[in-house]
Amino acid sequence: MREPRILILTASFGTGHIQVANSLCQEAKYQGISQVTVSNLLAEAYPFLTQMTEYLYLKCFSYGQPLYKMFYYSLDKWNDHRLLKWYYYVGRKRLLTLIQTESPDMIINTFPLMVVPEFRQYSGFQLPIFNVLTDYCLHKMWVHPYINRYFVATPKLKEALAQKYVPRDKIIVSGIPIRPAFELPISSDILYKRYKLSPNNPIVTILAGAQGLLKHVKRTCKQLIHETDVQIVVVCGHNTKLSEELSSLQRLYPHRLRVFPFVEQIDELFRLSTVMVTKPGGITLTEATATTTPLILYKPVPGQEQENARYFEQKRAAVIVSSGKDLLPTILRVIKDPKKQQQMKQSLASMYRPNASRTIIDHVIHWFENYQENRFHQLI
Numbered sequence: 001m002r003e004p005r006i007l008i009l010t011a012s013f014g015t016g017h018i019q020v021a022n023s024l025c026q027e028a029k030y031q032g033i034s035q036v037t038v039s040n041l042l043a044e045a046y047p048f049l050t051q052m053t054e055y056l057y058l059k060c061f062s063y064g065q066p067l068y069k070m071f072y073y074s075l076d077k078w079n080d081h082r083l084l085k086w087y088y089y090v091g092r093k094r095l096l097t098l099i100q101t102e103s104p105d106m107i108i109n110t111f112p113l114m115v116v117p118e119f120r121q122y123s124g125f126q127l128p129i130f131n132v133l134t135d136y137c138l139h140k141m142w143v144h145p146y147i148n149r150y151f152v153a154t155p156k157l158k159e160a161l162a163q164k165y166v167p168r169d170k171i172i173v174s175g176i177p178i179r180p181a182f183e184l185p186i187s188s189d190i191l192y193k194r195y196k197l198s199p200n201n202p203i204v205t206i207l208a209g210a211q212g213l214l215k216h217v218k219r220t221c222k223q224l225i226h227e228t229d230v231q232i233v234v235v236c237g238h239n240t241k242l243s244e245e246l247s248s249l250q251r252l253y254p255h256r257l258r259v260f261p262f263v264e265q266i267d268e269l270f271r272l273s274t275v276m277v278t279k280p281g282g283i284t285l286t287e288a289t290a291t292t293t294p295l296i297l298y299k300p301v302p303g304q305e306q307e308n309a310r311y312f313e314q315k316r317a318a319v320i321v322s323s324g325k326d327l328l329p330t331i332l333r334v335i336k337d338p339k340k341q342q343q344m345k346q347s348l349a350s351m352y353r354p355n356a357s358r359t360i361i362d363h364v365i366h367w368f369e370n371y372q373e374n375r376f377h378q379l380i
Contacts, residue, residue, distance in 0.1 A: 004368040005035040007104035009095075011042050011111035016134050016283040020110040023177035024132070027357035031365065037102050041113060045094035091115045099125065105368055108360075110134055117146035128367060132360060133157065134176060135282035137307030140164070148367070151360050153286070153353070156311070174360050175353025176282055181267045182290040183354055191268050195233070195258060202230045202274040202335045207284070209237015209262075216324045218245050223328050225249075225256050230335060233258045233269060267291065274341065275334045277327070280309040280318070289317075289352035294344040296321055296330055317347040 006028055010021035021038050028036045092115050098104075106128045107116055116129055128148040136153050138160040150166065151174040152158055158171045192199050204224060208217050221232050236243040236259065246259040263269055270276065270291040278284050280297040285308055288295050295318035300309040312318035321330050334340055353359075 002372075003033050003035065004105040004365065005103055006033060006037070006106055006108060006364065007098060007102055008036065008038045008108045008110065009041045009113055009116065010038060010109075011113070012040055013111070016281050017111045019179065019283050020132060020134050020177045021108075023179060023357045024108060024110070024360060026180065027177070027361045028364075031358075031361055033361075033365075035102075037098070037104070039094075039098055041091045041094055041098075041111075041115075045091040089115060089118070092119060095119055099127070105371075106130065106364060108132060108364065112139065112141040114141060114144065117144035121146045128371070130360070130364060132174075132177070135304045135308055136285065136311045137304055138164075139304070149363065151356075151363075153282070154311075154351075172359070172363060173353070174363075175356035176286040177357040177360065178283060178286050178290060179267065180357075181265060182270070182287050186268070186271065188271065191272050194268070195272065196255075197231050197233070197258070197272060198255075202228075203233060203272050204230050204331055204335065205233040205235070205269050205273040205276045207235050207237075207276065207278040208242055209235055209239055216327070217242060218249065220328055220331075221246065221249060221257060224331065225253050228332065228335070230274075231256055231258070233260070233273070235260050235263055235266070235269070237262065275331065277321075277331065280305050280312065282308055285312055285318075286356075289348045290354070292345040292348045292352075294334060294341050294348075295319070296327070296334065298327065299323070312351075315347050315351060317344055317351060 008021045008024055010017045012018055018040065025036045025038050091113065095115055096119070104127065108130045109116055110132050111134075112131070119125065120127055120129060129146060130149045130151065131142055131147050132151045133142055133153065136157065138157055142150070143161065143164045143166060148170065150161055150171045152161065152171060153173075153176045155173055158168070158173050161171050162168050188199070197203055206217060206220075217234060221234065224230055224232055234242075234246055234257070236246070240261075243259060243261055246257065250257045250259045267287065270287055270293045273293050275294045275296060276288065277296045277298055280300050282304070285295070295312065297309045297312065297318050297320050299322060300306040300320065309318065309320050313320050319330055319334065321327050
């Protein structure tokens with residue numbers, strides 16, 4: 001039996017969708033499937049328009065939160081409205097080109113691209129379509145009668161899909177795919193030496209390069225240095241201004257503050273952190289379940305961030321901070337309460353679903369093998 005050809009479609013609105021696509025691609029190749037294509041469909045179809053849209057999307061996280069809230073929740077209510085039918089055709093020409101050139105046996109979506117099931121419905125192409133949801137909440141744009149399987153993070157999401165009249169046997173609680181490094185053991189002693197940190201004092205990690213940039217980071221770092229004995233790690237991402245500001249502070253307190261633009265092996269900081277301050281993206285939250293890293297979720301943006309944060313707070317796996325003035329007291333409360341840390345770790349561990357990429361690719365391969373076998377029996 002030949003190996004399947006897999007087309008994975010994604011989008012670069014945030015980094016999570018692409019990370020999931022790459023994790024699935026890596027797992028498929030690990031299992032011996034060589035013909036895997038990952039396509040950022042919208043960026044390939046409309047490069048300039050997508051670049052502008054991504055820019056506006058990021059600005060919405062910083063300055064246009066009410067607008068994004070209205071957009072997100074309106075789409076969830078109105079996705080069958082005729083005014084939104086245009087979205088069903090976005091990327092159609094590029095999709096047809098990919099199908100003709102790659103000849104996939106199946107399509108995996110890590111972004112809610114309605115063009116894919118709509119194209120199947122009206123073109124007659126019998127390609128199975130698998131949706132991999134990348135958050136802990138359900139948006140109606142993921143739901144379509146021509147989706148063959150849904151892979152979701154939690155039993156609660158399965159119930160939410162079932163309430164949208166999706167048959168339960170189409171919904172697999174797989175967890176959300178994350179990078180393999182998060183699921184591999186590594187010695188903490190090595191990591192303490194690598195990052196020049198001490199195992200004897202708490203470590204607060206701030207992911208300041210996330211969307212909706214954390215403000216007042218320098219002030220918070222100064223207060224932590226002056227009022228506590230904690231060690232602070234700040235990952236600044238593309239925020240070069242913040243990186244420059246903190247570098248001067250790091251020179252004054254080299255044993256208390258570590259500043260990085262990017263950290264390739266970010267799983268290592270998750271493992272070392274007593275608590276991590278970040279935004280509640282679906283991938284970051286899932287990574288924290290793998291390493292049981294207590295989370296402080298800073299000012300979630302209305303929409304999927306807010307829904308993700310609420311879910312983790314309800315599970316007692318994270319604490320939400322809604323304003324800059326509450327950030328320092330919340331950090332202090334968590335690092336001074338070992339029982340709180342342990343309870344959060346236990347909650348995170350209970351939410352963790354290991355090997356999500358393997359689970360999804362196993363299902364995809366099983367589907368393909370059954371399809372090939374059925375075709376063989378039809379021929380004889």
